[in-house]
Amino acid sequence: MTLERILGELSVDRAWAHLEHITQDIPSRLAGSENSRRMAEYANDQLAETGLASQMHEFRGLVSFPEAGEVRVLSPEPRIIQANTLGHSASTEGIEGDLVYVGSGAESDYEGKDVVGKITLSELSYSPARHEKALIAWQKGSTAQIMMNWGHETNEA
Known part of the structure; x- marks a missing residue:
């Protein structure tokens, strides 16, 4: 063709x-x-x-499906935020620490921010890719990452 x-x-x-x-x-x-x-x-x-050659291949892979979770804000006012977790998320015992907003999670978003031993909060929908955000946060010394996505207004998570 x-x-x-x-x-x-x-x-x-x-x-x-x-x-x-x-x-x-x-x-x-x-x-x-x-x-x-x-x-x-x-x-x-x-x-x-259409006459094009096509082939399907099946292979094993590690897949993470979102599950219900929550983020607990301890201060300045206690608050529980509904969330969706992925397979590489923390255990049900969770993790506690100060939260630092890092925009889209790119290298440049960390300039002037101390994230060592802290939890970073980045926006999921923007570059860099999710795995790159996690790598950058880890390289900067963050102990955990929360990536938020602006979902539908009726979805509390």
Whole structure:
């Protein structure tokens, strides 16, 4: 299949139909889930229908699914904040320490901030990537990281 043929067959209606099918029939596609497999099969089938070679591969992997958790603010006023945790989160016994906001969690966000032995709070939605934020925080001496994401207003976590 040539690039010219692909470009000639582009269709907004077909793209919209794919979008509707995926969002309505396969709405949640967490890695390793049945819907993840269904999505891969759908993509594979669609590529095959266009005449493109496509193959699916299955492999083992470590996947972390969010679970309910909480952040307890001890001072200046006690407060409990609902949260979602990932597999690499602290144990249920938790950790206690001073919290330092570090913006997006990039190297430059740490300038002038003492985070040694403290918990860093960064925004998840911005660069650098999550694992890089954790690495930078660790390199700067942080004992723990909290990454916040601006979710839907009805989701307390």
